[in-house]
Amino acid sequence: MRHCIFVFMLIVVQLISHSQSTIIAEDNVIHIGSRRELLIDHYLIDKLNNVRLVLNHPRDEGVALEFDKPWEGLFCGYCTVIKDGELYRLYYRGSPKGGADGNSNEVYCCAESKDGIEWTKPELDIFQLQGHSKNNIVLADAAPVTHNFCPMLDTRPGIPADQRYKAIGGTMTSGLIAMCSGDGLHWKKLQEEPVITTTMVPYKYMFDSQNLAFWSEHENKYVCYFRVFEGGIRRICRTTSDDFINWSNPILMEYRTHDGDAPIEHLYTNQTHPYFRAPHLYVSIAARFMPGRQVLTEEQAKAINVSPKYFKDTSDAILMTTRGGGFYDRTFPGGFIRPGIGARNWVSRTNYPALNVIQTGPAEMSVYLNQDYAQPTSHLRRYSIRLDGFASAQAPYKGGELLTKPLTFTGRELTINFGTSAAGSIRVEIQDSSGKPLPGFSLAEANEQIGNEIERVVTWKQGGDVSSLSGKTVRLRFVMKDADLYAFKFGG
Incomplete structure (x- = not known):
């Protein structure tokens, strides 16, 4: 009986802890709507792995x-x-x-x-x-x-x-x-x-x-x-x-x-x-x-x-x-x-x-x-x-990653302002707030973005429609190789 009570109390504590962490996470969500966000500071950045913010000179x-x-x-x-x-x-x-x-x-x-x-x-x-x-x-x-x-x-x-x-x-x-x-x-x-x-x-x-x-x-x-x-x-x-x-x-x-x-x-x-x-x-x-x-x-x-x-x-x-x-x-x-x-x-x-x-x-x-x-x-x-090029998130040839903080957006597509070398690329994974890849938007399903454009629509194997995630809390994971990311924007 005591063992059952202990297990029950442990479950309650875990549920409360999970609820509190969820509330805390939601309080820290950044609502970007359809705004264009520049990679000019750490405002939206949670983690950088072999990626650095660089100042670009006119x-x-x-x-x-x-x-x-x-x-x-x-x-x-x-x-x-x-x-x-x-x-x-x-x-x-x-x-x-x-x-x-x-x-x-x-x-x-x-x-x-x-x-x-x-x-x-x-x-x-x-x-x-x-x-x-x-x-x-x-x-x-x-x-x-x-x-x-x-x-x-x-x-x-x-x-x-x-x-x-x-x-x-x-x-x-x-x-x-x-x-x-x-x-x-x-x-x-x-x-x-x-x-x-x-x-x-x-x-x-x-x-x-x-x-x-x-x-x-x-x-x-x-x-x-x-x-x-x-x-x-x-x-x-x-x-x-x-x-x-x-x-x-x-x-x-x-x-x-x-x-x-x-x-x-x-x-x-x-x-x-x-x-x-x-x-x-x-x-x-x-x-x-x-x-x-x-x-x-x-x-x-x-x-x-x-x-x-x-x-x-x-x-x-x-x-x-x-x-x-x-x-x-x-x-x-x-x-x-x-x-x-x-x-x-x-x-x-x-x-x-x-x-x-x-x-x-x-x-x-x-x-x-x-x-x-x-x-x-x-x-x-x-x-x-x-355009948007005051600064950029830059990855070397051996590659790196940028993970955003939890955010919400509005729109049906994600566009990026980016540039790569001929050997470079950017892939985008969309995760839930806990960091789990969302079905249809995982890294394995992401199409490589190669080139140099002011506004490129990001796509996955199923296309570029992200409207099913609009208004939900997500994280963006940019996996980059020999590339610069200047800005991104949801909309369309």
Whole structure:
């Protein structure tokens, strides 16, 4: 009798334990729906076996735009690229002479493109400057907003036509001032008072960089990221708003990796924006500033005619991500775009990325860097990279595996953005939450995916229809050989 009671109690304990583990597992399930997920961090990754996440470096495509007009010049900067329908717009500060932040000589200019590759400067008749009535100036006589004016295309549903474009700009003296426009060319203040003030920010110094805002469909609110100083280091704060006027108390962003805290470095600009193919993921291509890290000698600086005092620091572009909240993921602490060959690339405040990544071809996207700062050759340069290709999960020739965390999806097919060698491949197994292969979707039934495509439908012997698993908790097991996996997506 006692033995029976003991066995009964043991079974009950096991059932309770199994029930609790099931609840815990369900609590940890990630619901991705039909979102595109990039292999850019460890957010969805449970295990890696002989597979590693690698940072992919963009390719230099040369000069995109020269800052050669009399009102542009050496100190052009704080660029923003926006795609509005079939038109690309580039906004940037015009400043031929150095001076205090927010001085009256600063203007904001505009260039346009049909493809994001070839750019022209429109001849507008909005402001007259230095005797030129036809120019590409969209904002003047608006100091200090013209120091770091940063536009956005407002995609919030129901926005009035005359507020399709919004922008913020200003310094510590003025606070961040909100602007709006119907056409992206003619601008006015949204209200006279600044929308984010120094009294809201518990730090000693702020706003003296490119501060940005955007409408987040993921969070269903406006999000703003701006620069502060904390502990003598340039840091980033985040605040949110429902109406672009009233903003929450800012929080200081932290930096993390999947296994701990990341280094705190000077980040001059943050350039955080929703990735256009996966807007729940905010990509930050930030300017990392290394004060006092001098490369050039006085003689080298004179040879390239760099403005005095602008060659005693260095900077480059780094990659971070965030999905909202109070921290950036810094899976890759190294440089995303390194300074190029030659003295011109190693001066102070050069290599600063423009805000936003845009698509510039069927399989290509582009990021732009402000280069040759404080030099007569000041310009904007374009760098291209594969769609979704900021980073990838990479397996060597001898092979490896990636296993996701438990997730649910919606859709009837799984597509992958991938590339293999001629000898390489990717096979996908779909498992239940416990790791057991599901009938019809086991590794033995998976077809090899060989090639190099932005969107390939994954198939098994019975085909590619996964709709029977939609809404159920599953894991994905990617078995890879000499291959890169950039992204995957359920849908169809």
